[in-house]
Amino acid sequence: MKTQIFLTVNGEQHELWVRNDRTLLDALHDDIGLPDVRYGCGEGVCGTCTVLADNEPINACLTFAVQAQDVAIQTLSGLTNASEELHPLQKCFLEHGAAQCGFCTPGMVLTSKVLAQRNPSATRQEIRYELVGNLCRCTGYTKIVDAVEEYFGQVREQASTGGGDR
Amino acid sequence: MSAAAPNSSAFEYQTADCWEEAIKLRALWGEGAKLIAGGQSLVPMINLRLAMPAALIDLNPIVSSGPWLDQGELVIPAMTRHRAVLDSPLVATHFPMLAKAVGLVGNVRVRNRGTIGGSVSHADPTGEIPCVVLAAGGRIVVQGPSGMRSVPADDFFLTYLTTATDLDEVVTEIRLPVAGDQDGWGFDEVTRRFSDFATVEVAVSARSRASEEIPELRVVLGGVADRPLLLGEDILEPFRRLGADPQAIDEVAQNAANSISPESDVHASADYRRRLTQVLTRRSLAQAVGLG
Structure with missing residues (x-):
């Protein structure tokens, strides 16, 4: 039924x-x-x-x-409202080589995006804590955390210059 | 050709808007029904066909208004998500041990859905929440067709995944005695991977007593038996003899390790679990009595 x-x-x-x-x-x-x-x-x-x-x-x-x-x-x-453009966080992933096979990437991106909204000044340690349980078998995580940190920096910068919340 | 087989769902699904309705549905469906709260332990069991309930009674429509204080107790409604416990300033102030432990439960997705009532009802012997609730000397409020009763945590956890909740009852609240300024606590665990089930965990609450120099100690071991294990007076005896002293801590830790018969499995041998028990008991006790 x-x-x-x-x-x-x-x-x-x-x-x-x-x-x-x-x-x-x-x-x-x-x-x-x-x-x-x-x-x-x-x-x-x-x-x-x-x-x-x-x-x-x-x-x-x-x-x-x-x-x-x-x-x-x-x-x-x-995340991207049907536009062709990637979300800034996805761009950070590309720039840092944080996506290889890409299987874990949706979970990494979505989880990081929510943390960025709640606490854009999260430390590297706090980012790692939030991403616990998102398994990646390619990158060894370092590049993922690098990419997320870069994005958090952008969010903080935008906030300080009064930009949008993406 | 045979008659068409009934194309039945694997389980019936019903929602409960309040505890009374949950209890009624429970009575209606009987033994085949499972109550589902956050589902972070139950659904893996269903996905793996370890549990095959005839009906799921979903408690998620029951809205939780978050922890509050009531006459010296911190009251946490059963449907409070781990996330809400972790973010609660009341919990951080009045029950830092729970705040620490809940931060070690699962991962962010598990904490967003999982509930304190679900953890307590599931009674996983390696779970952080049962261990802390028992160390705190809390009580569990359950409701059934004949009304409410409150079960001391000491009598609640019976064996693997089994509690003192009767078949027709539902856990509705967890109540923990608020810690005073002079009280100490310690919680430590070893896991194979961060967020995994604890191999061994130890929770200690040390309540200061006006009449005595030695605090009232409650030491609970998780992951070494079929339920969280509250250490008896005989094991804590060195504290009475020596006071809150490093020697007493060492002896209690040794006693604790000697008192258990943990199982060996693919994750850890019994000897390793015993050794972890000794080390973690020592650390948690030292923190709890201010010698950490």
Whole structure:
């Protein structure tokens, strides 16, 4: 038996019919067709399925789709509002060689972006703490933290010159 | 051709808006139902088919208004997210041990969804929250069809993933006695990777007593038995004999290590767990009594 649900994803509403045991990850990746939400471990320890629910990172693999109807969901592809341009944080990742195979990148980017909004003066240690549980098997993390630090610097600079909040 | 097999969902899904409704649904579905709070331990079990509930009763619509103080107790509603505990100034002021421990729970995504009531109900013997609640001498408020009762943490954790909550009851609140200015605490753990389950963890609360020089000590070991283990008076005896002194700390740590029979598994041998217990007990005790 399937249940009718409505999910708000990247600002768009989707109507889906899902089994109750379908995870939010299944619904986003398979049903809606978002390749940037990825299956890693299915246990909440790897971070590849990270999405934002009401602007807080959660494990899409540990939430059932039927539970996600009342929140606004944002995935990596929702960061850039359909424009061609990359998000400044994604640019930092490219410049620092922080994305190699790219599998972990959505989780890294989304988690860092939320931290940047809350605490753009986070130290390197605090950035590492926030990224705990986002596993990367390519970069050894150093370049990722470098990229995030660079972006935090940009956010602080923008704040001091009265720029936007991206 | 046989009749079409019923195309049933793996489980029924129901939401509860309040505790009374959760209790009613629990009674309706009986043994096959699981209550789901943050789901950060339950859903991995469902995904791995270790748990196959007939129904999930979702407690997430029950809104938590965050921790508050009530007559010397810090009251934390069961549906309070780890994140809210971590960010709470009340917790930081009145229960720094919990603030430290909750920061070591899972990762940021787990803390955003996971709840204190869920952690306590799940009763993982390596969990930080059960360990701290027991060391604090807290109590767990449960509600059932016949009303509310409060269970001391000492009687709550029975064995692996099993608590004193009856089948028809729900954990609704955690209440911790507020620490005084003179009270000390210590919490330390060793994990294989940051954010992983603790191999061994030790929580200590040291409450000063007006009538005695030696604080009232509660020392809890996690990860070495089927439940968080509160050390008995016999193990803490060196403190009564020697006072709060480095020698007493060493002896208690040695006693603690000798008193347990941890299991060996792929993560750590029993001997290693015993050794960790000794080292972590020593460190946490020293911090708690101000000799750290």
